[in-house]
Amino acid sequence: MNDSTFMAEALAEARRGHDEGGVPIGCVLVRDGEIVGAGHNRRVQRDSAILHAEMDALEATGRQPGAFYRDVTLYTTLSPCAMCTGAILLYGIPRVVIGEHESFMGEEDLLAERGVQVSVLNDHDCRTLMQRFMADKPSLWHEDIAEQDDAPASR
């Protein structure tokens, strides 16, 4: 299993979110070569302000001791926002693999400043899914990142 394989799993989560009518972003957490948590954005599905894909995957992983996260790699289809970046920093996750950051540039600089290894795959399928959603449901997308409808997306 390599980065592309795990990103495909994160993308499958994103597609699940899309099929549910939600924000199509997915995430998996991998430890010792195995997926230990998977999730997707559930803002619409759960009427949630906090269940971004990364948060949903962390929640799916359950309560763990701090040491657990030191061997985890987080795969997310889209560059992580400030909230998800903060969760990555809280848990001390050492490596983050990002499907794409053209649709939205998150807090990759902050992650790198704090010593997190960040890789961006520039994945065509992640980008296509996200950009179709942004064109179809701009208000939902802006709500998800707390932007005004007419403001540029960068947070």
Next chain:
Amino acid sequence: MNDSTFMAEALAEARRGHDEGGVPIGCVLVRDGEIVGAGHNRRVQRDSAILHAEMDALEATGRQPGAFYRDVTLYTTLSPCAMCTGAILLYGIPRVVIGEHESFMGEEDLLAERGVQVSVLNDHDCRTLMQRFMADKPSLWHEDIAEQDDAPASR
């Protein structure tokens, strides 16, 4: 209603968490002089990796447009960790009032760097509740902030 009054409400939330056997940290979100969301840490109660007090209060507030948060003040009994700080930044909450930061120093510098107004009340009751908990249940506290049991608390 002033800062002390709202902090008393956050502290009441923290005490609820304590009475439930959880991590005793509470939070309220205030907008136009009214509490629009309240919550407390539910790591134990919900077997949750993400329901810190601030996240629980954001979730209780429900889905809102981005503009909603621009008039919100967040009151939390303890200095916010990286995850909750990230959520504050995502939602563009302009002001954070902190009960105390002696028991744990969170990401106040990052909040200030990003233009969030941070006030620390040095509240005796918030500190007493927290320090009693940290002495009684050190492993639970360390799990909550993803520290090793023998590591110093600072994140």
